Amino acid sequence: MADHSEEACKRVDVSITRVFELLGKRWTGPIISVLMERAVYFAELRRAIPGISERMLSDRLTELGTAGLVVREVDEGPPLRVAYRLTAAGAAMEPALKELSLWAESYLRESAEKGC
Incomplete structure (x- = not known):
């Protein structure tokens, strides 16, 4: 029988909650995926993620930077360029993300095929 008490509801794993509050936001996964390969300039990153606006990309990169996952590096140029790594x-996070990718291939295949 399921435990529906107030105390049971308070036992949600705080770490998992924090992970999904950050990584569960739209565009965060694709951004991290691109950055797993190498450091990328802002314009390259935007081109690599179709549909993301400059503002949203900037906001997500700021959030990831604040969380200590991404570093912003300025190349003085000329021209002035900003890269992220x-x-x-x-x-x-790479091993965990690879496992999630494998899981998605196995269990979310039908949903992914519908989107193509």
């Missing part, structure tokens, strides 16, 4: 903490 994952920190050690951001890069450490």
Whole structure:
């Protein structure tokens, strides 16, 4: 029998909640996926993620930077260019993200095929 008490509801894993509050936002996954490969200039990153606006990309990169997962690096140029790369903490997500990708291929295949 399921436990529906108030105390049971308070036992939600705080770490998982924090992860999904950050990574569950739209566009965050694709941004991290692109940055897993290498450091990327802002314009390249925007081109790599169809449909994302400059404002949204900037906002997500700021959030990821605040969380300590992404670093902003300015190349003085000319021209002035800004690149982003994952920190050690951001890069450490790679094994977990690969596992999620495998899971999605196995269990979300029907949904993904419908979107094509």
